[in-house]
Amino acid sequence: MNVLVISASPRTIGRTGVVGRYLKNSYDVELMDLAKNPLPLYTGEPAQAESEQIKDFRKKVLDADGIVLVSPEYHGAMSGAAKNALDFLSADHFRYKATAIMVCAGGGKGGINALGNMRTTLRSLYANTIPTQMVLDPVDIDRENDTLMEGIVPKVQGLMEEFFYYTQAGIEIRKAKAKG
Amino acid sequence: MNVLVISASPRTIGRTGVVGRYLKNSYDVELMDLAKNPLPLYTGEPAQAESEQIKDFRKKVLDADGIVLVSPEYHGAMSGAAKNALDFLSADHFRYKATAIMVCAGGGKGGINALGNMRTTLRSLYANTIPTQMVLDPVDIDRENDTLMEGIVPKVQGLMEEFFYYTQAGIEIRKAKAKG
Numbered sequence: 001m002n003v004l005v006i007s008a009s010p011r012t013i014g015r016t017g018v019v020g021r022y023l024k025n026s027y028d029v030e031l032m033d034l035a036k037n038p039l040p041l042y043t044g045e046p047a048q049a050e051s052e053q054i055k056d057f058r059k060k061v062l063d064a065d066g067i068v069l070v071s072p073e074y075h076g077a078m079s080g081a082a083k084n085a086l087d088f089l090s091a092d093h094f095r096y097k098a099t100a101i102m103v104c105a106g107g108g109k110g111g112i113n114a115l116g117n118m119r120t121t122l123r124s125l126y127a128n129t130i131p132t133q134m135v136l137d138p139v140d141i142d143r144e145n146d147t148l149m150e151g152i153v154p155k156v157q158g159l160m161e162e163f164f165y166y167t168q169a170g171i172e173i174r175k176a177k178a179k180g
Numbered sequence: 181m182n183v184l185v186i187s188a189s190p191r192t193i194g195r196t197g198v199v200g201r202y203l204k205n206s207y208d209v210e211l212m213d214l215a216k217n218p219l220p221l222y223t224g225e226p227a228q229a230e231s232e233q234i235k236d237f238r239k240k241v242l243d244a245d246g247i248v249l250v251s252p253e254y255h256g257a258m259s260g261a262a263k264n265a266l267d268f269l270s271a272d273h274f275r276y277k278a279t280a281i282m283v284c285a286g287g288g289k290g291g292i293n294a295l296g297n298m299r300t301t302l303r304s305l306y307a308n309t310i311p312t313q314m315v316l317d318p319v320d321i322d323r324e325n326d327t328l329m330e331g332i333v334p335k336v337q338g339l340m341e342e343f344f345y346y347t348q349a350g351i352e353i354r355k356a357k358a359k360g
Contacts, residue, residue, distance in 0.1 A: 081267075
């Protein structure tokens with residue numbers, strides 16, 4: 001099982017990166033950090049599709065059996081960097097694949113609109129976004145030790161457990177579809 | 181009254197650009213075309229805030245009394261380029277200002293999710309997004325003459341008339357607030 005975590009904050013010092021690194025350190029997953037390796041702005045130009053960086057990004061998502069998308073909430077939606085990354089992709093990259101969505105927000109009721117935005121967009125890419133989703137508030141992040149606070153870990157574990165079940169289910173479905 | 185139209189497609193050959201140019205040619209508005217003058221990817225770094233391009237962009241929005249945001253729908257949401265542009269802005273740029281939202285979509289039921297995404301994001305920026313909104317399908321665009329098809333023009337006129345009323349209302353509110 002090949003799982004890709006996309007940390008989709010454009011800020012190198014953001015809390016989203018902490019979540020991405022936590023997942024990388026806790027599970028057998030690959031991490032793509034859009035702050036450390038930013039994608040160019042999507043233009044739709046054919047030359048862009050030929051760039052090594054874009055070919056590599058598309059291949060990584062294509063090769064993944066499941067994708068975890070972690071984004072900060074900016075202005076009631078996923079980051080522009082997150083949406084821009086998804087603009088390079090199509091249903092070919094997501095069909096019959098599980099996706100899990102996590103949002104870093106500022107507290108209060110924040111984060112829910114970004115989750116809704118991500119779910120709608122991933123639906124239009126034909127991903128199977130799992131029902132469990134989560135918002136991580138500043139209180140959930142242990143910045144000093146670059147990890148998560150203990151209290152939030154069981155919720156992340158529950159989400160990841162569900163995600164791996166659905167990722168496996170997607171693998172089975174794609175296998176069945178390939179057989180015809 | 182100072183009105184800014186943001187054409188928020190990253191594609192130079194897109195239909196969104198046609199809409200932007202139509203508005204520029206039909207009304208007393210300024211046009212900012214994000215395909216012709218792309219913004220960098222937002223990083224939150226202080227150096228970025230000091231760049232002339234970002235200072236100029238922020239000032240244009242700050243000086244506007246009302247903003248028309250035109251975006252293509254990509255994957256059930258506004259373009260990454262549109263969201264990335266908004267990530268540079270805050271409620272300081274939008275409070276007590278009217279915004280109008282228009283989306284270029286591929287036909288069928290397309291475009292509605294992007295309008296919802298734009299409205300939610302502009303709400304979080306404290307803009308007053310007017311009730312009338314519209315989707316422009318390929319059938320509404322006269323690519324050959326780089327303009328709109330005649331049939332859709334009355335709907336655009338209705339939207340713009342409402343938008344100008346609300347933009348004027350916003351001017352009055354800001355004036356009253358400034359007096360205290």
